[in-house]
Amino acid sequence: MADRARQIMAAARELLDAEGPEALSMRRIAERVGIRAPSLYKHFPDKAAVEAGLQAQGMVRLAQDMEAAEAEIGDDPPLLVLASAYRQHALAGPHLYRLTHTRPLARAALPEGLEDRAAMPLARAVHGDIDIARSFWAFAHGMVTLELDGRFPPGADLDAAWRTGCEAFADLLQNKNGGDAL
Structure with missing residues (x-):
């Protein structure tokens, strides 16, 4: 990626982090870089391409975070460690x-293998059971989205809710594996 494209992605990330996805416009990104909006199109065909680049950054970060968590599992329940991460x-x-x-x-814009890399720590934790992995991801995604949206009542014990969900999936996995301990 050329220097100007890196500057554009950095400016887009700054806008995203500061103001959210609604703030991403070619005009606003160009202003941050100090160029005119039409000049952005020399590097990115449209806003969707910039957003795709940001999604790739998000997936890289997720992969790194999940791999770091997997390395720290130790004696702790794997699903709880990964859910926390x-x-x-x-x-x-x-x-x-x-x-x-x-x-x-x-x-199509992600580096090859990135999505699989991000999923592998969970896949290993559930012994390759894709149905449990997808269900667990849906649980984790739903819990965190509800938390980000402020949908839990004040005082709700979210740590307990996460722990309960993780334990339910661990029990399911243990039962599917004939009672073998995780």
Whole structure:
């Protein structure tokens, strides 16, 4: 990626982090870079391409966060460790999380293998059971989205809700594996 394209992506990320996805416009990005909006089109064909680049950043960050969590599992329940990392990932960058995980994913623009890389720690934790992995991801995504949206009542014990969900999935996985401990 050329220097100007990197500057454009950095400016888009700054806008996203500060103001959310609604702030992303070619005009606003160009202003931040110090160029005219039509000049952006020399580097990105449209706003969707900039958003795809941001989604790739979000997926890289998710992969890194999940891999770091997986390396720290130790004696702790794997699903609880991964869920905690996923939650922290979302809460640390809510606008990037939303852009990456609540809109259609620009898969064609992702580096090859990135989506699989981000999913592998969970896939390993559930012994490759794709149905449990997808269901668990849906649970984690739903919990964190509700938290970001402020949908839980004041005083709700979200840590307990996460723990309960993780334990339910661990029990399901244990039962599917004939009672073998995780």
